[in-house]
Amino acid sequence: MTTPARRPSPSAKEPSSLRKPLLFGLVVVLAAGLLGFVSYRATAPDAPASDTPAATATGPDPDVYRELAELARRDPGDKLAQGRADAPVVLIEYADFQCGYCGKFARDTEPELIRRYVDDGTLRIEWRNFPIFGTASEAAARASWAAGRQDRFWAFHRAAYAEDAKEKGFGADRLRALARQAGVKDLDRFTRDAGSAAATEAVTEDRDQAYGIGATSTPSFLVNGRPLAGAQPMAVFTQAIEAAAAEEANVGNAGDPAK
Secondary structure, three states: OOOOOOOOOOOOOOOHHHOOOHHHHHHHHHHHHHHHHHHHHHHOOOOOHHHOOOOOOOOOOHHHHHHHHOOOOOOOOOOOEEOOOOOOEEEEEEEOOOOHHHHHHHHHHHHHHHHHHHOOOOEEEEEEEOOOOOHHHHHHHHHHHHHHOOOOHHHHHHHHOOOOOHHHOOOHHHHHHHHHHOOOOOHHHHHHHHOOHHHHHHHHHHHHHHHHOOOOOOOEEEEOOEEEEOOOOHHHHHHHHHHHHHHHHHHHHOOOOOO
16 A cells, blocks of 8 residues: 655645635635645545545535636647546546555546546546656656657556556666557657656646645545545545536526526
């Protein structure tokens, strides 16, 4: 099991969409603090994922959730996302390739979410690299971005989160082997991309966003802006996604007498 890292971000910048007047900023801080707390509780050494209750924020003003929902990029060209750009529900995952619970989610839960909700257009999944366990995590994050440059991010993701994969480490040769396993065709380009300033910038942007909302451990999620932490049981994700989809449908139908 991965010990959660709880550390402040020394240089994290608050996402521009969260830069609001003081009063609203205080509400954002409250939401961020709650996400950090539930994220820790969901991945703490004495709190098995299967025994951790659903961890969602319920107190802050609804405007906070709308602001957090705006962190979804919805970029059709995003190599680290899957699902329709206009899907009614966006799940943002902040994760580390050395995180055991992130691997559990990737193996046990995510494939079923894809089958149920991504394939029918309800859900979009957007990955954010959140490397908090040191240099190996950062190297794996840059490598995943580099694999994405050749449209092989999700294949790399599956390979890196395979059972016992993290025990083999994420050294340079291992990352290259994972890229080969993922079907990356140009391995020399992969190595160059992984070591590039662009890779570092992309990973830093993702990590700063995570710290900016108060995430302190992995995995942490936003479901249409609602925080959810840890490798929760499938039923928790199902409930969150279906509730978000229903809310979006109600918003879309508001004021339409024909619906």
